[in-house]
Amino acid sequence: MLVTGTGVDMSLFEPLERRGFVPRRPDRQRLSEDELIRELKDVVAYIHGGEERATERVLSSARRTLKVVAFLGVGYENFVDAPAAAALGIAVTNTAGAATDSVATFTIGQIINANWRITQYLGNRYPDWTNPLELPHELGARKIGIVGLGAIGTRIAGILRTAFGADVAYFSRTRKPETEAALGVTFRPLHELAERSDILVVMVPETEKTRHMIDAGVLARVRPGTLLVNTARPAIVEPTALHASMMRGDVALAVFDGFYARDSAIAGDLLDDFGDRLLVTGHIASHTREAMDRMMRQAVRSVENVLTGGNDDHLVGDRL
Amino acid sequence: MLVTGTGVDMSLFEPLERRGFVPRRPDRQRLSEDELIRELKDVVAYIHGGEERATERVLSSARRTLKVVAFLGVGYENFVDAPAAAALGIAVTNTAGAATDSVATFTIGQIINANWRITQYLGNRYPDWTNPLELPHELGARKIGIVGLGAIGTRIAGILRTAFGADVAYFSRTRKPETEAALGVTFRPLHELAERSDILVVMVPETEKTRHMIDAGVLARVRPGTLLVNTARPAIVEPTALHASMMRGDVALAVFDGFYARDSAIAGDLLDDFGDRLLVTGHIASHTREAMDRMMRQAVRSVENVLTGGNDDHLVGDRL
Structure with a gap:
């Protein structure tokens, strides 16, 4: 063994x-x-x-x-x-x-961290507080899009709806009418979901089909200031397109649990150019x-x- | 005006x-x-x-x-x-x-951050992941104690119960039998609450009566490894007693939204001695x-x- x-x-x-x-x-x-x-x-x-x-x-x-x-x-x-x-x-x-409960809970935490742009405020201490340039919104006033409505995505959607009253839509290969009715979530094609979401949450397994699923085409639809929360595998998001989107200011902050291979040029570019707009942890959601x-x-x-x-x-x- | x-x-x-x-x-x-x-x-x-x-x-x-x-x-x-x-x-x-929704949501995020000891894992990148010395527990397997069951404390308790299935107890000047029945939370005297809690959440306003409410006597009851989440005012927790408790390893990690006056000696001692065991933000929960x-x-x-x-x-x- x-x-x-x-x-x-x-x-x-x-x-x-x-x-x-x-x-x-x-x-x-x-x-x-x-x-x-x-x-x-x-x-x-x-x-x-x-x-x-x-x-x-x-x-x-x-x-x-x-x-x-x-x-x-x-x-x-x-x-x-x-x-x-x-x-x-x-x-x-x-x-x-x-690991459904663990990954869903950790993801909720990272959504909250992203929403408050917590990377900017960690370690701030009175009287040297940084005043936020732009106040965050309450989760209840946010449109959240979930890419992938498997067991974990469904759990995340349920918590966002019931505990925080967020407006939740999703994309999935197959529509889930029962989940839509039970949780009050709506289906949107992926590009539309990207366009409507203030916070875009990625929760699909990595397969040949999902690798680089969040590509330049999807990111072109994202509105300025969007928060991208990827607690699934990094490679679901195409890193060159992400870099371009962050450069434009469309993706304002990106969350990863696990990151692109350290020795890849694009990983270095992302970290060099957007260090304070990335919230990266080392694949700990399910641990x-x-x-x-x-x-x-x-x-x-x-x-x-x-x-x-x-x-x-x-x-x-x-x-x- | x-x-x-x-x-x-x-x-x-x-x-x-x-x-x-x-x-x-x-x-x-x-x-x-x-x-x-x-x-x-x-x-x-x-x-x-x-x-x-x-x-x-x-x-x-x-x-x-x-x-x-x-x-x-x-x-x-x-x-x-x-x-x-x-x-x-x-x-x-x-x-x-x-600000009930905002402070409750932010506090839930900080509870999750504390539970995963996120300070240790921020910025970790494959292949240089830090392997956790000790895995966190799921929130559903944790005993969470809430000090103060006002509007915000009640909202936090409700989310912890319904969204995450945590075991929640509380202390409050007055018992709240209706909330106990509605949410499935139990009352404990403050010292007992400190002793039973894996995560102790402080959510009372600062008054003459609540200042230093979490004092050496309360912290003496805390078990090793306890997480302290104070998104209320810093002064509810007596800082010298907190320093001693963290030195003993009883409070393993402390969360503050706002911190003790920067020029106070004890604030410096806490930051110098336990920097990586403190998760401090600049009073942003309600913002x-x-x-x-x-x-x-x-x-x-x-x-x-x-x-x-x-x-x-x-x-x-x-x-x-």
């Missing part, structure tokens, strides 16, 4: 250890393809909680023993080549739902004890289910 | 200007007693939105013309000597309720456009009511 990623409470693997599995932990946090191939030698169950990519080549080289990849999180598409796994007979599971425990337990159950030939609710194969 | 404070949209005073009032704005933000006496010369209506103190001496010197002090905010006690005003026949009003507009309009109506001899809902005299 290979277990990758940080913040993993190894005691939760006891059910698998009782079945004779020996957990292996890699020395390094970010494994290259070749390192991952070496780590997967003789591995039957692979709990993926890191940043490495289980490509077709990796999975193929592990196929003699590997039976299941349990991804710790929802958006596995960028980390596990699920079609390749399916072709090789390797099951892939995820932990959908486990609560309860969410991590829930993810681990769910992954352990999925591994057990797959290996004993039972049903598992978290197989991602049927979605391919 | 004297109008103090920043972020004031002077166009809202048009109803009073139509009645012949000429608004006067002081040059300086923080007026001394003598400066305030000079500014109040010939003034009939005084809109108090600054940090100056309308002491008995100030009010007494203005009594020939001054008819009404309209305080922009709730907790006037520290800024207007209301008993002295009453004795001089000067009406005092506040703007209770106007939204909607809250400020509502406060101004309410103050203008109160001034009109008082000067025309009508009733006003926001006179604070009956509470003395």
Whole structure:
């Protein structure tokens, strides 16, 4: 059994250890393809909680023993080549739902931080207070657009509606009439959503289809002063288009939980040019004890289910 | 008419200007007693939105013309000597309720920031993420104690219960059985509340009675790792006792919106010793456009009511 990623409470693997599995932990946090191939030698169950990519080549080289990849999180598409796994007979599971509360709560916090432009006021102390150039609005007076109405997006929409009385619209591949009625949210095509929103919240998993979904075309519709809150994966937002939009003043402040690769030129440009208009944290939204425990337990159950030939609710194969 | 404070949209005073009032704005933000006496010369209506103190001496010197002090905010006690005003026949009003949504929303954001220890993770960027030494808990798994169940405290409690499913208890001078039943919150004496709370939220106005209410005795009951969120006035928390508690590790992180006077030794000690465990903003919780507009309009109506001899809902005299 290979277990990758940080913040993993190894005691939760006891059910698998009782079945004779020996957990292996890699020395390094970010494994290259070749390192991952070496780590997967003789591995039957692979709990993926890191940043490495289980490509077709990796999975193929592990196929003699590997039976299941349990991804710790929802958006596995960028980390596990699920079609390749399916072709090789390797099951892939995820932990959908486990971190919904954590990510939704953290995102609400970041929406509030963005709304108050808190980066400008952190550390301000009387009598040297900075007077705001422009007062923020109450959330109840804001139009908030949510891109992606999955479990987390729905939870965020619900809190914004019921707790703060915000005007919430959404875009999603499929319309959700029941959620619209229950929460009082309205559907808008993506470009219209970008145009109407004072705060645009991005909450879709990263896939081939969603990568750079917020592109120059979408950002061209954004009005000056818009706040962009992306607590999903950074790559949903195309960084060159974001830079241009921030240069124009359309996106006034951008929130990221995780950021573009440090060594990329555009990441450097964004940080150099708009440091005080970026609110960046290091991928911490889902990292609560309860969410991590829930993810681990769910992954352990999925591994057990797959290996004993039972049903598992978290197989991602049927979605391919 | 004297109008103090920043972020004031002077166009809202048009109803009073139509009645012949000429608004006067002081040059300086923080007026001394003598400066305030000079500014109040010939003034009939005084809109108090600054940090100056309308002491008995100030009010007494203005009594020939001054008819009404309209305080922009709730907790006037520290800024207007209301008993002295009453004795001089000067009406005092506040703007209770106007900023409830803003302060409650901002406080929720700061609770989330404190819970994730966001100060440690701001600006973190892949691949140099700091791995949390200790994962935060979900809000739904936290015991939150609210000191003060006025309008804002009640709103915070409601959001924490309904949106995040937190376990919420409160302390207040008077028990509120209806709120307890409606929100599912429980009353605890202050010391017990301090002992049971993972997150202690302070939301009382500053008065002679509440100043240093969170003192060494209360902080002695706090368990190690507790988060203290004070978006009310700084002085509710006794700073020397806070320093000792943070030194012990009982208060792990403290949030302030506004801070102790910069030139005080204890403010310096707190900042020097616990800079990364303090999350300080410059009194911005209530500073939204909607809250400020509502406060101004309410103050203008109160001034009109008082000067025309009508009733006003926001006179604070009956509470003395």
